[in-house]
Amino acid sequence: MLALALALAVTCAAGAYLATSRDVLRAVIGLSLLGSAVNLVLLAAGRLGPSAPPILEEGRSAFGAVANPLPQALVLTAIVIGFALTCFALVLVLRLMQAARVDDTAQLRFAEPPAVDTVKPPEESDELAERTDGAAALRRRDEPC
């Protein structure tokens, strides 16, 4: 019980530390660590205790003597979903770092360009005119300058 609490605290702290990093790759790994901490919470919420598998012969009941199967089912679902999202996030971050050549969140201002002066918002790039194939634009950016 204490071991689980400690594991949870350490995972949570490491996850929170990494997630608040300005390095995008670290931030994503931190979020995934936080996800693992949440999975531990989910498992613990179903009461820890007996570890016998909850497989019974028909007609018999064994309340309290076997592990609670529901949180196991829930945590399995959560792990699969978390895995998929982490994979997607990692690929996204790698692609972004390749294309932008920065990994500092303070410099990732492509979606929201910083204002040119204190009063006026930036003028939008003329996106409709530049309507080029996105993949081609990326390939151009990937070429060594």
Added chain:
Amino acid sequence: MLALAPLLVPLVTALVTALAASRPRTQRVLSFAGSLAFLAAAALLLERVNTGETLRIAFGAWPIEHGIGFAIDRLGGLMVFVTALMGFATLLYAESDVDAPRRAPYLAPLVHGLLAGVAASFATADLFNLYVWFELMLVCAAGLLVLGGRLRQLDGALKYLALNLLGTLLLLVGVAMVYGLTGRLAFDELRSASEHVAAAPLSAVLGLLVLALLLKSGAFPLFSWLPAAYPTLPAPLLALFAGLLTKVGAYAILRLVADVVPRAPTLYDGAFATALGWIAAATMLAGVLGAAYHWDLRRILAFHIVSQIGYILLAIALGSTAGASAAIFYTVHHIVVKANLFLVAGLVASATGSYDLRRSGGVLAARPWLAALFAVPALSLVGIPPFSGFWAKWLVLRESLALGRYAWAAVALLVSALTLYSVAKIWLEAFWKPLPAHVEANSAATPTEQRPALAACALLGLVTLSISFAPQALVEFADAAALALRGGGQQ
């Protein structure tokens, strides 16, 4: 079986369109057929729930109290219908060349997957299941965000994903805590189980869940992902996102505090509801101030989503049945209007060549019918009588005055005035002002096929007009839906 349609129809459509990814023409036909089937099933569903019946089904042939259940009441049925309508309008618009998304083979599967996630969230009757559908929405939304592959889209998608992942984790912790506290996850069982939980742990857990859902609905102060990510989308997808996604968060809050834990508004002498109300007021103000600052059509409208979510949250925070009814009416009105505004904005931008108001103008003279299409949702957004926004705001204001929440009502009125300012800015700059001399009319970007886009805008405009001039039908429906909450709909 009809209760499963909101999940199965879009999910099967997503599957078959994914299989037909290499055959664009077949995929288009399948995609439209799926969308129409979804719309038909949703209409049938709406007719069934309108009799007061709650459609229930549990997966895996479990008895209804053990299995993961779907339960569609009036509120769920109405939201599913609006979802189907938005899906159809989006696909119709995407047939045109107006600010069209890049023709990617996996566009249609992702859109239908998103619709499945949204509709299943409205249909589910299980807290953990709700989390699963939120995840499906998140995955599909992130996929759609990066589809264009441009740098700004990748950047926007990262911000969207990072904050929404955090929200998802908060939601999952909340779900785990609810299970630890009550041993229940099904809404019906939680309703009775939550009666016996002490106020302190219950409000802590509820606070966690509501915080996660506030993040998902783009409420103050956790809305920064929304104006960062949404404007990077092409117009039809932007309309779909803007119309539906944040409203699922708002719906889940309403379901949670008005239906599943009916004690919520009274916890600690209403402190819980009061906190939610002030968050709503801050959301309205922050959103409308962002809209007043920006000059890009999409950014203005994206910030308006935030401020309008504030009205819905305010109605929920009132905690009364009339408040819940106002929230339902407001949500339906707002989904249609907001999606329509983004669709028209795409047409306006394609007419002038830019989304930036400083470089656009002259639309009223060049395309007066476009001005008419814009005027209906825009006047409705502001709340000018007799448009649907007026009735929605009237319901919210009347109830907050009736409950003595004068400060919230004052904020709501102030925000309405500021909304008028930023919508007037769009009107003056894009429609009335002549096209600036230094901007050449962008003939290269002028789309060749506009008719599907116009049809989609006109369809949503007609829906708004029918709510505007015959609000009584929707008001009565929302009243009945709100009355059926708190377990009142159980037979």
